[in-house]
Amino acid sequence: MEFLPSVSFAKLYWVFTLLITLLGVDPQGLSGGLAMLWKDGNEGSLLGFSHNHIDMRIVMEDGVLWRLTGLYGEPNRSRRENTWRLLKELAEDDTLPWWAAIFPASKLVNLGTSSSDHCPIFLEPVAQPRFSTFHRFRFENAWLREPMCYQIVQSCWEEITSGGIMNKLELCASTLDQWGKEITGNFKGRIKLCKDQLRLLKGNRDSASLQLYDEAKKELFEVLEQRETFWKQRAKHFWLKGGDKNSKFFHLSATKRKRHNQIIKLKDSQNNWVDWENGLSGLIYDYFSTLFTASNSNCHEVVASVSRVVPEAANLEFSRPVSEEEVKTAVFHMHPDKSPCPDGMTPTFYQKCWHIVKTDVIGLVQQFFTSGSFVNGCGDANVVLIPKKKSPQVMQDLRPIALCNVLYKVVTKVMTNRMKPFMDTIVSDSQSAFIPGRLISDNVMVSFEILHYLRRKRQDDSYLYCKATTQEAMRIQELLRKFELASGQRVNFAKSSIFFSSNTELAVRNQICSMLDMSIAEDGSFYLGLPSTISRNKTTVLGYLRDKVRNRLKTWEGRFLSKGGKEVLIKSVVQALPSYAMNVFLLPLEISRDIEQLITKFWWRSSKDDNKGIHWMAWDRLCKHKKGGGMGFRNFRISILLFLVNKLEGSMVWGRGCKLLASTVEHENSFKIQNRVAAADLCCNVATVCWAIWGARNELVWKRKSFNPIDIVAFANRYLDQWRCAQSSDMESSWPLLRARDVVERWTAPHGNSVKLNVDAAMFNNGEQYGIGLVVRNGSGLLIEGRTELFNGQVEPVLAEAIGIREALSWIKDSRWQDVYVETDCLNVVQAIHCSTEMISLFGLVIKDCKKMLANLNNVFVSFIKRSANVVAHSFARAAILYPDCSFSLESIPTELLPSLIAEVVI
Template sequence: MKIFSWNIRGLGGMEKRQEIRKLVGNQNPSLLCLQETKLQCCDSAVCTSLWGNSPHAFSYRPSVGASGGLLTLWDSSEVDVWASESREYVLWCHGRFIKYGEEFSVANVYAPCDPGAKQQLWDSLSERIQALGRSRVCVCGDFNAVRSLEERRSVSGRSQSLDHISFNRFIDDNNLIDLPLCGRKFTWFKGDDLSMSRLDRFLLSGEWCLTWPNCTQVARMRGLSHHYPLILAVNVEEWGPRPSRMLKCWKDVPGYNTFIKDKWNSFQVVGWGGFVLKEKFKMIKMALKDWHKTHTQNLPSGIESLQDRLAALDEKEGDVVLSDVEIAELHGVTLDIHSLSRLNASICWQQSRSRWLSEGDANSKYFHSVLANRRRGNAISSLQVGNATVEGVDPIKQAVVCHLASHFKVVNVERPGVDSLNFKRLHPPEVSSLIKSFSLAEVKAAVWDCDSYKSPGPGGINFGFIKDFWNELQGDVMRFIAEFHRNGRLTKGLNATFIALIPKVESPQRLNDFRPISLVGSLYKILAKVLANRLRLVMGSVISESQTAFVRDRQILDGILIANEVVDEARRAKKELHLFKVDFEKAYDSVNWGYLDVVMGRMGFPTLWRKWIKECVCTATASVLVNGSPSDEFPLERGLRQGDPLSPFLFLLAAEGLHVLMEAMEAQNLFTGYSVGDSAPISMSHLQFADDTLLMGTKSWANVRALRAMLVLFETMSGLKVNFNKSMLVGVNIPDSWLGEAASALCCRVGKITFLYLGLPIGGDPRRLSFWEPVLTRLKKRLSGWKSRLLSFGGHLVLLKSVLTSLPVYVLSFFKAPSSRYGVERGRLCAGGTRGSAWWRELARIRYGGGETEGGWFGGHISRKVGDGSDTFLWTDPWVDGTPLCERFGRLFDLTVNKSVLVADMFLLGWGGGGGAWVWCRPLRAWEEEMLGECQALLLTISLQAHSSDKWLWQPDLDGGYTVRGAYQLLTNQDVVPLDAVTRLIWHSQVPLKVSICAWRFLRDRLPTKANLSSRGILPVGDLHCVCGCGVVELAQHVFLSCSTFGSLWSFVSSWVGSSFVTAQTLSDHFVRFTSSAGGTRARRSFMQLI
């Protein structure tokens, strides 16, 4: 399957037709989608000139004059298209891939430039996609829109167009997946090649990606058009064997433990402890590979064959009485299906690496999608090496190995010594603690500190296996550790490493766009973890207080707090302050080993310890995982591996040289730090968190020259290269002209307040909505539509809880967010009240009690009094007659571009009839203009107070304000629905989440019974009877209680739990029966086991 999409910008010339013909001949696409053909008529002759004489068919939409035009061609021997439909700006084709037998729908799109017409196109596409249901849908073409401002570049400055908002909403609403683009970052270039954007793309439905999980999107070289042609293809290239992985589910297979113990005890290996363990691991891995083939390989086909056998036995049972042997087989087949299904679900969970979702949850489709999505994101189908594009298995592998081998190759230069620098030194007791004998307790603690099922290194043995069989492995492991203590040597191959390339950007094009992460072997990791645990205890003695990473009793927020305080103090005191944010190029990968050893010597580390560290660092070899397959091995000559437990601490030792240099410069008056405070000033010159370094000082050319000289000297000493082009100079109370000259001298960029340091904004105002936009963007990305749609109800709730309790925590640990202002849009989360969906209001009522008070008990009794309007949101705050404008003028709120605009900003722009404050997603219709006039008339009656601040009012007591007593009286006067016994039962910790969700929907009458489906217009009124044929309307209470077929099951349940069965009047009463004291403890426990 291969689909081409290209905005050809006119097919009138023979040159472009020949170019397409050549492209078709070389690539053999299944479908070809062309945009902007500028043809009012298209016939077979034109299509033959494009496709050639091979079998083909076509459908087209004519252009309007010399504008637009769409053409879709397909290989009729590979594709069977049975319907096509032409709509404005889009050409749909519905058919089937003959080879795969899978049906599809492909939309060829050429979007207009006008925002209003573009919105109409998004609405039209959404309507058609939703009508197709869960089909394989591909929407491709020129969308004339980008997804973010980073996808558009211009020499005249960044475009301020907001078309990405509606475009992203269209993608999210339809759960479409935007694949990473390989080959290029942009797909359209202006004629002068100075302006560029990513306007073209493929958008796929989740069903499409599940059917073809290996599909990739690649940009080819552009020819006579300003647009690059795009190819959507299934990557079927064989990249070589993949390393085998141990599965968590193996220990659930009967006989697995006995098999491992017998095999391990049968191995006879002679040699050093490390060699013995390495060989035994290799042999157990080979044995498990054969065992896996007979027990857990290809589980889906095994489940399918068992299901076929079960169906055959069920069919036979309907005709004749089964024999005892067949009845036993029937029970055995059923148990085998459940057992294999659990094993298969466990494998899916482990491969998806979705640790936030519990194993055993029924989300296999989601796990498959996560796995496919991650592989697509990490896949390398083409690379830019220099000015050339590299494709194919062998060329890409060769390019990757050459790049990384040279990257980790040492550069032989004469390096300055560090003898004249004053490093802090270890105390004698700390020296002894580093080289004392290794105990069983610290080795075992190191093993249990490691994650059981994370990706192992080349050995293929994970820590889950080591923990499960620790009693068998303990003797060999302790012998290996003890021998290393004596001789300080590692067996060859024990320190081998896999390097995984993790993309740093959305669509990586070059190898510098990937971050190399090392997967070290489990045996080496045990040793490194033991050494790292010892090193951690003494780091505080040799690392300065300016470094806040990986040192006990220090935390990342220390540096952020100090940086913000320095900036705020400079602003208040009108002092001149410059900050230089240093960007180290591949910091971990470029540390010089000789420099690191000399620094440890200057810090007083003993010779034996330095020998151990040198062995751990210098014997490392690596092979790169290219699309999952390891490359040839090569030695490492410099750098610290990201993934090695020792690396963070060793890097701090190397980075301490920068601190020592800064202190030396200050002591010799070569650099002047920034003085904080007046009565007892403290000089601040630098902050460090691992390689994230922020240098600060007063405004002077001497400081600029000293910074440049110091950084160059540190680079020469340590090998840590400073990337001046990505570094940034920021000034507070410093003229832009001086900053520009200083930045030119430093060869760096000029930044502005606010800027990011350690992922948090420095100098920002957390009271403004724009401050929190990055957090909301990350939340929306994690809660993307395709994830929500593929998850079960329970999985969806767990995802919400995981995201909302983890992502914002870092920001909220430092900055206080304004209350009741923010939420995730599109109905997933909301602030409650009338702006929330019905299910959210019901959930809030159950969770917190209370009635249907809009906005909650607190929000419904406060209003906003506007002064200068600088701290009040125009649309969402209740500042006009106690009601938000978004509720009074909901249609206008939906259409406005800036939903978080402040009252003061709107007033300054002019909110009257001739003002420029109103910016809409599309032109307003007549009735919407009338609504706008009503809104403007209301606003013109309001005047702002220039020297008065905005404030909140407590409506029940405008004079006295809010008090706890007043709030208590307000609440006690409301009807509160408490958490009852039913709620406590269904949300019990012993009840599986999916059962709790089902019971909750059951009690709230939210199940899709025929009566509910009919009330929503999904089923006709005449089709409401129960599916069992009893002739009664299918209500939830009837199906679960009073139905003669299904309801009779409760009599068996009552007998089993030891209580009498009496039909309850309501569903709640039915549940309460099993939680009341009359039922007894045994009955309640039995009922919990049942559900």
């Protein structure tokens, strides 16, 4: 490329950044100048340069050598002869192939100009087609947003009456594939059409145009959500749920996965490179044919030594008929977005269309448990090769993953669920993977204890599963041979290694390794993902954790994430990387500080610049809870110490305290003590409105755009509704969120000097929290006092209503009111209070407390009213999430609670 800024005449400047290396040649005055840039990772050496060319020798990671020459021709036609002479001289200087010879199908395109008088040149290295493309059906989650999808599945399922479920799936797949191309194949055109309609209708104010505008806007939101669902299904980022939800990020993630998993060439057994044109498909076929070919096995010798451990109850459980609930549980416990199988169907299809396909699915599972065989095609699987490292070279660098049909997974999951209750009695205790509560890190701890034990032993007593002698090594070899014959599996000796104590002689080590066909474990070897040995310098041994975090943060993902997306990436992915090692090791302070510094730089780094960014807050403050002004990031050092503290027995601290708490149930604040935990719903209407006001202020200051306050509030409410729907995991549309409000009816005021206390309860956060509203008014309908109470815990709505009555009676007990009428819209609570039957449940205990209080109070009456007459108490209960544990008078009541209260004032 032409490079005009001066870089010091006749000198080369190597500028190293995170991703780019630059080589520049000075211009001559205000013209000329050259620059060559390339990504780090490829080794390049300079062959020569001039004012018209830069010639380099490139060595790729796989050892391939080639030549890259950047040539800038003479702009003066009379001197073009010098350019051709230079090109001929360069061709004679070196025999390495030029870049163009390696990419013969590359394309060169002259792009349009902007402000410059030069046209940029875009060079695209198009790879030669390796094989003919094959379209494979894949069920799209985006189709589920269209009602027509369910109709197609229903019609296909009803069309085939005599065929099996595989025939129905095949017909359903072909029909959906043909219909779905119009849905997921034209996102850009559909979005453009909706935007054009909105642009045409935006200036009209008649009722018909307004209705069409709303319909076009709904359609635009629907298409955008379909596109987001389409790319999210391919991105496979299950961690990104509470942060960004953008199609661009998912699109790039899917593109990166496809490029990373692409296989271009591999080495054969002779260490020769083989590509798709020279028999790579045959190399892969031969490898898996050898790998998956069953060999002669003999398990009688091993089985004869195993006693019967399956109890008769387990046999009866395994052989009983399969119920509908078992099959449904197996289907709905699968992750909906797992990779599709040979028939193209994902678990989402069966979960969302269960009302259509459940009869055939249950019948197939029951048939297998009766006959022991699958229908044709049900047991098929796709073998997918996942690279184990960045640039795989041999077949052993690829991990085969079998993608089985969902129906096959359902059968195996039903079998697994039946076996779970009996695993601890069937499987030996030494098999830690089958023991509930046992972690893989426990095996790591055992291995370290063995190695520490070996260091204190003499040569004759050196143990590594056996004594360090040839006789013991032969016994290990015999055990491995029996294991292979009995299980049909082969031990991968290339990945196996042997540890020896420091006292073992080198000759003995080499002899044992030669017998077992294994290598000696080095100091930097790993076992179950952790270092096998730990030296005195733990910082050096555990330094790989720092490198893992750095490599994860250096990826492109952070460039396309907002602050919310970065927060989720840090909490869900980055800070989880050292967690496995933290279960075993106490991380050195240096490692912890380095990781925290990397996270801090990533958090404050802008999306356009990899290095710059102002650190507005220290790391210690970022680790504080959001309620305390921080971001809730984890402090690694404190987390490790807290983990060790949590390993203490709870009875040492809370043994007597918990019993004391249980004995004070009748105390008026007992349920607060049991349920109150520090928590807050940070995503509330107030925060969203403040954010919208700030955005409107910025638009006014920087773009001179003014907004109506009512429009700002309406925008904030719409945005919050869409955000809340985006956090839900179901496939329902997020647009129809406008809730029908209750019709306000007149409230009946009490007579004389008596007062009326209205009570209601509300549930929040999917039942994780509940609020209670208490409103006391006089005969004129004026507010005497109001209260809001917020509780944490999962309770039934009827129990929340009963707790509200109990709080109301406790409030009356402490006040000086006379003749109080308590009203609630929960008929079950009122009937339970007036009933003499005792109920043995938590609900019954609350009702019992209410009865005791009523017996000690004079002129207090509890009655039932309809929901429409309890609007004010309902609004107070809903406001408990915004104003937890607050009391209001007529002068201090929030403005959003005034409309319902004023509407019931008696004039």
